[in-house]
Amino acid sequence: MIDVLYFAWVRERIGLPKEQIETNATTVAELVDELRQREERYALAFSDLRALRVAVDQELTEFDAPLAGAREVAFFPPMTGG
């Protein structure tokens, strides 16, 4: 099981901030493919990966990052702090 978190408009499109997912995905990209196939709202949220960022266990990373041993994956749009 892995915790998957969504922030900002990704959270709004998917309709929840967090869920636990049972997955065999070995990379973030594989997890995204699994999510896309679930429902339209996921397909919509993940339609353009260039508009998204990902963090694995609270570290920013790339979509080809491995998921082995990961406990938490977060998806969000580019940050706009400051």
Added chain:
Amino acid sequence: MTVRVQSDEFDAGAELNAFTAEVAGAGAIVSFTGVVRDVDGGLTAMEIEHYPAMTESAIAKIVKEAQSRWNLADALVIHRYGRLETGAQIMMVATASRHRVDAFQAAEFLMDYLKSRAPFWKKELTKDGESWVEARDEDEDALGRW
């Protein structure tokens, strides 16, 4: 290094005075304060979301990077989240160094990186509705200068 992520208001003047009083051996203090500005007269408030488990460590990493690049005596970052009204202070950065160039450059570096590498997202609430602030290419390009 002090990093604070909070919903509460802060007094930028008092924070700067405390930072200045506590730092030792600095000849230069630079500070920046970000404020919620009105957008064409229509903004009512800004909603700032963040990723609590990641925010402070992400900011600390950015501050450590600044400390490795410039000779800093100390650095302070305060960033707020939640609903902020027009005119409210969103965040502040202060840097202290022996010489002003390090303090200025480190403060600018911190601001550039906080904008696009710290996990905060802004939503503008206006009289016509609400919309997420989109990241600008210029913000990403600004990282290239470091």
